[in-house]
Amino acid sequence: MTTIENVPAHLRGNGAPVRDELTLTGLEVTGTIPAELDGRYLRNGANPVTGTSTHPFFGDGMIHGVRLRDGRAEWYRNRYVQTPFIADPSRDILDPANVMDMTFSKANTHVIGHAGRILALEEGHFPYLLDGELGTVGPIDFGGRLTSPFTAHPKVCPVTGELLAFGYSPFPPYLTYLRVSAQGELVQVEPITVGGPTMMHDFNVTRNHIVFMDLPAVFDMEMALRGEMPIHWDDSYPARLGVMPRDGNDASVTWYDIDPCYVFHPMNAYEDGANVVLDVARLDHIWRDSMMDFPPPALHRWTIDPSSSKVSQEQVDDRPAEFPRVADAVVGLRHRYGYMMAADFAGLDQPMSVHGAILKYDRERGTRTSIELGAGRMPGEPVFAPAADAKAEDDGYLMTYVYDAATDRSDFVVFDASSMTREPIASVQLPRIPFGFHGSWVPASVAD
Numbered sequence: 001m002t003t004i005e006n007v008p009a010h011l012r013g014n015g016a017p018v019r020d021e022l023t024l025t026g027l028e029v030t031g032t033i034p035a036e037l038d039g040r041y042l043r044n045g046a047n048p049v050t051g052t053s054t055h056p057f058f059g060d061g062m063i064h065g066v067r068l069r070d071g072r073a074e075w076y077r078n079r080y081v082q083t084p085f086i087a088d089p090s091r092d093i094l095d096p097a098n099v100m101d102m103t104f105s106k107a108n109t110h111v112i113g114h115a116g117r118i119l120a121l122e123e124g125h126f127p128y129l130l131d132g133e134l135g136t137v138g139p140i141d142f143g144g145r146l147t148s149p150f151t152a153h154p155k156v157c158p159v160t161g162e163l164l165a166f167g168y169s170p171f172p173p174y175l176t177y178l179r180v181s182a183q184g185e186l187v188q189v190e191p192i193t194v195g196g197p198t199m200m201h202d203f204n205v206t207r208n209h210i211v212f213m214d215l216p217a218v219f220d221m222e223m224a225l226r227g228e229m230p231i232h233w234d235d236s237y238p239a240r241l242g243v244m245p246r247d248g249n250d251a252s253v254t255w256y257d258i259d260p261c262y263v264f265h266p267m268n269a270y271e272d273g274a275n276v277v278l279d280v281a282r283l284d285h286i287w288r289d290s291m292m293d294f295p296p297p298a299l300h301r302w303t304i305d306p307s308s309s310k311v312s313q314e315q316v317d318d319r320p321a322e323f324p325r326v327a328d329a330v331v332g333l334r335h336r337y338g339y340m341m342a343a344d345f346a347g348l349d350q351p352m353s354v355h356g357a358i359l360k361y362d363r364e365r366g367t368r369t370s371i372e373l374g375a376g377r378m379p380g381e382p383v384f385a386p387a388a389d390a391k392a393e394d395d396g397y398l399m400t401y402v403y404d405a406a407t408d409r410s411d412f413v414v415f416d417a418s419s420m421t422r423e424p425i426a427s428v429q430l431p432r433i434p435f436g437f438h439g440s441w442v443p444a445s446v447a448d
């Protein structure tokens with residue numbers, strides 16, 4: 001019998017997976033959906049098809065999407081990404097054969113639009129191509145050019161339209177830089193030398209450079225053989241940032257030592273003269289003592305100064321927050337605004353005690369404002385969509401799903417990013433949507 005004691009903490013409350021794949025129309029809307037929003041808000045997350053998983057990152061990818069058009073929410077639907085783990089749920093994510101087979105993705109981490117494609121991503125395998133109704137087309141390898149993992153956090157350059165990416169692997173080459181053209185062709189594949197196999201969850205791009213984060217979360221094959229998340233903190237592994245021209249290669253990477261830390265997610269990076277500035281959600285460490293070891297992340301700024309070969313670090317805020325985002329239009333360019341999800345992280349297995357919020361940082365004025373959602377209400381990653389004819393960087397909307405523990409239900413909400421007014425512009429009533437990872441606003445002009 002299942003009791004609360006033997007349900008893993010990450011699967012309690014709104015961490016519990018949902019069983020049914022739904023297609024809902026005639027959705028109830030409070031407020032007004034901006035008529036200019038024509039596209040899909042899509043969000044990925046781990047929803048174990050067996051009902052349980054041994055780690056928050058091991059569940060099966062399920063996309064929750066809302067189609068907006070002409071001021072209406074046409075549909076909500078949730079779909080598993082049809083990976084080999086859905087075809088046969090008895091398969092083991094840590095089986096070496098499944099780790100090595102690049103089509104054996106959990107496809108559970110992010111979902112993006114690029115070059116007419118909707119891609120569900122996980123960092124150890126190939127991307128999975130979806131159709132506009134969240135059906136799975138299958139894994140893609142860019143015409144055979146991709147033979148190694150593809151990150152869940154590629155970046156679309158707003159200037160060139162390129163999709164800049166990388167892959168990391170427990171097997172050599174441990175790091176590979178990947179550049180996809182605006183037309184969706186994989187045009188550059190560069191193995192990069194690093195000190196060992198580490199978990200490189202995300203990276204940074206600027207207008208002309210890539211910045212890799214080579215941090216002390218290292219692979220441990222003995223842990224894999226024990227059936228555990230095969231990564232642990234290693235105090236002996238140096239923490240470094242690697243700056244490389246976007247069309248560069250292994251020989252053109254300049255490495256900079258930094259204080260040990262872990263960063264799952266940068267907010268954004270940009271060039272300031274010869275310096276490179278990075279705003280990141282920084283953790284003091286990760287998985288030092290156990291797989292659940294996760295110190296509170298908070299926004300920090302790194303400034304890489306090539307003239308001194310040093311990186312300075314400034315803590316921007318002490319409020320715990322994660323899932324940083326900026327407007328797609330300023331990715332790799334100087335941003336003024338950034339958005340994060342905040343919560344009192346300690347209470348995630350007891351949803352009624354969570355006080356969720358969406359934060360907005362003004363990095364020019366050095367201020368932070370927030371939308372406080374109140375007791376038992378928890379947002380996800382805030383995704384920015386620009387207003388039509390936007391005049392300012394923050395002229396647009398923040399989208400996310402908000403879970404309400406009192407009703408055990410979720411809403412798709414659209415907030416005014418400029419004013420950060422607590423009352424949403426629009427709120428679409430939905431069934432419960434479990435906590436998840438990353439998502440995107442995919443305009444119909446990008447993929448339909």
Ligand SMILES: [Fe+2]
Nearest residue numbers: 201264265438
């Ligand atoms: Fe992530």
